């Protein structure tokens with residue numbers, strides 16, 4: 001196979017018609033890499049480099065403590081939350097950036113179960129992202145009182161909703177298969193049973209159209225280092241619908257959620273609005289690194305991002321259909337699929353390592369899933385078509401049989 005390949009006319013036409021093509025230039029793109037892992041760690045927006053430099057040298061270096069006021073640090077969590085609200089169908093005062101997705105799950109699970117006394121069950125799905133289930137377990141262990149987590153396959157969720165369920169926790173787009181859950185219907189069903197409903201948007205925010213208020217959602221969390229390109233470990237966001245903001249109380253009652261943090265009084269009094277779900281001093285460097293990615297997503301707009309991610313996924317599916325030993329593990333219907341496409345193969349781990357050695361970076365999830373993420377802003381159709389060709393070549397030549405591709409690293 002010659003290298004590099006010239007894109008065919010279909011691919012050239014897709015790139016020529018791409019309204020988001022100019023966003024590619026806004027990202028750092030390492031030479032020789034086709035990056036299909038923006039669903040795990042998004043690429044670096046070039047603007048983040050300058051922004052971080054300013055925050056470090058000017059605001060921290062010279063401004064020092066004054067920058068909490070003068071550089072707007074103290075309002076950054078709410079300001080960024082307000083921006084992210086525009087990507088997930090929320091109002092600006094319903095979202096705050098704070099802590100990790102894991103910590104936000106804890107806060108909202110405890111707050112929700114305290115608001116549903118007499119109901120002992122948190123209902124969720126098996127097999128989705130583990131930290132969600134771990135945090136529910138930890139929250140319920142702390143709360144005690146016989147509270148427990150029950151898991152039901154997605155198809156059986158509605159039937160399992162009863163008067164014991166205080167909270168339903170679901171991931172909008174599944175981290176392994178990218179299958180999208182029906183937010184409107186499941187929210188309505190949970191609420192009809194008297195439960196609150198919490199959506200994890202980690203694989204949706206910045207890539208799919210999400211309409212939290214249009215679906216009458218109660219609560220949501222999501223992470224920012226995937227499709228929002230916020231940087232490794234950038235802080236997460238949480239959403240609490242306005243109607244719940246005065247009744248739900250965070251169990252992590254840190255001073256940044258206090259009504260008057262700088263009164264330094266001895267007793268906690270939850271602040272008004274979404275600010276009560278903040279906890280400790282915000283991580284300013286990480287918040288600064290996040291903002292450029294969010295701004296790019298707002299400029300592009302979710303309808304265009306979602307349409308392109310689906311089109312990239314469709315192209316990849318068409319070009320990998322029928323490869324020997326490979327099975328599509330994501331919905332073929334793009335309206336039921338999130339931003340990535342998963343292919344399963346018994347040698348998936350070794351194949352992914354061989355792909356990475358050829359510059360095609362995706363990731364692997366147990367037991368046999370190769371994930372290919374289609375971040376709509378930095379990727380071109382030509383890159384996606386080329387990645388499919390390289391996958392076909394790795395399979396045809398059995399390049400993955402080399403034992404070096406079977407060694408496991410800590411992070412897969």
Ligand SMILES: *Cc1c(COP(=O)(O)O)cnc(C)c1O
Nearest residue numbers: 100101102129171175200202223
């Ligand atoms: C990525 C992801 C998380 C990450 O949680 P952290 O606290 O940032 O490690 C949580 N839930 C889901 C569904 C995810 O996809």
